[in-house]
Amino acid sequence: MKILFVCLGNICRSPMAEGVMKNIVLKNNLDWKIESAGTESYHVGENPDRRAIKSCSNNGIDISKQVARKITVNDFSDFDIVYSLAEEVNNEIETFLKSNNSTGEFKFLLDEVYPGESKSVPDPYYGNEKDFAIAFELIETACETILKKFTSADSKFL
Ligand code: 4NP
Numbered sequence: 001m002k003i004l005f006v007c008l009g010n011i012c013r014s015p016m017a018e019g020v021m022k023n024i025v026l027k028n029n030l031d032w033k034i035e036s037a038g039t040e041s042y043h044v045g046e047n048p049d050r051r052a053i054k055s056c057s058n059n060g061i062d063i064s065k066q067v068a069r070k071i072t073v074n075d076f077s078d079f080d081i082v083y084s085l086a087e088e089v090n091n092e093i094e095t096f097l098k099s100n101n102s103t104g105e106f107k108f109l110l111d112e113v114y115p116g117e118s119k120s121v122p123d124p125y126y127g128n129e130k131d132f133a134i135a136f137e138l139i140e141t142a143c144e145t146i147l148k149k150f151t152s153a154d155s156k157f158l
Contacts, residue, residue: 001030001032001033001080001081001150001157002032002033002034002078002079002080002081003021003032003033003034003035003079003080003081003083003146004035004036004037004071004075004078004079004081004082004083005017005018005021005034005035005036005037005083005085005109006036006037006038006039006071006082006083006084006085006089006093006106007036007038007039007084007085007086007089007121007123008038008039008040008086008088008089008092008123008125009038009040009042009043009049009068009125010036010037010038010040010043010044010068010069010070011038011043011046011047011048011049011052011068011125012048012049012051012052012123012124012125012132012135013052013085013086013121013123013124013135013139014036014037014038014085015036015048015052015063015066015068016048016052016055016056016063016132016135016136016139017036017083017085017109017139017142017143018034018035018036018063018066019056019061019062019063019066020056020059020061020136020139020140020143021034021143021146022034023060023061024143024144024147025147028147028151030151033079035079036066037069037070037071037072037075038068038069038070038071039070039071039089039092039093039095039096040070040092041070043068044068044069044070045067045068046067046068047064047065047066047067047068048063048064048066048068049125051124051128051129051132052124052132054129054132055129055132055133055135055136056136058133059136059140071093071096073097073100073102073104075104076097076102076103076104076105076106077104080157081106081107082104082105082106082107083106083107083108083109083112084106084107084108084109085109085120085121085139086108086120086121086122086123087118087120088120088123089120090106090108093106108120109121109139109142110138110142112142112145112146112149113138113141113142113145121135121138121139122134122135
């Protein structure tokens with residue numbers, strides 16, 4: 001199973017998702033490829049936001065060594081699933097694909113928990129520690145749901 005999480009800056013939401021999912025994968029002895037990327041280039045090459053690092057370390061997960069990168073056209077064929085963390089990210093992905101004369105599939109991460117509701121993980125960048133904790137909780141629930149979904153007997157990825 002190859003999963004890519006995408007947000008805007010790749011320094012807050014998607015790095016937390018990468019960290020949480022990798023932790024779950026490790027605990028369950030799975031051979032899955034997990035990465036994250038952003039639609040914007042502002043923070044490329046940077047480690048995650050210190051508040052995202054803190055939120056994860058509060059939960060025993062180290063994301064401090066992650067490095068932000070931008071999405072590529074190849075990501076949409078290299079990964080089985082591309083999860084968008086939010087509505088504004090969907091719009092940016094569409095624009096990215098169009099400007100590269102390319103196509104690709106992606107879906108809302110939170111649709112795994114709330115099917116068809118198109119819910120977003122709220123952008124915590126301009127918020128405080130509590131906003132990061134809220135984002136972490138939503139992401140953790142979604143990642144646990146992903147584990148159940150793709151390790152269940154009827155999963156086409158087994
Ligand atoms: P992320 O959060 O998309 O969850 O990484 C953001 C990080 C940076 C910015 C916006 C959102 N920014 O505008 O620089």
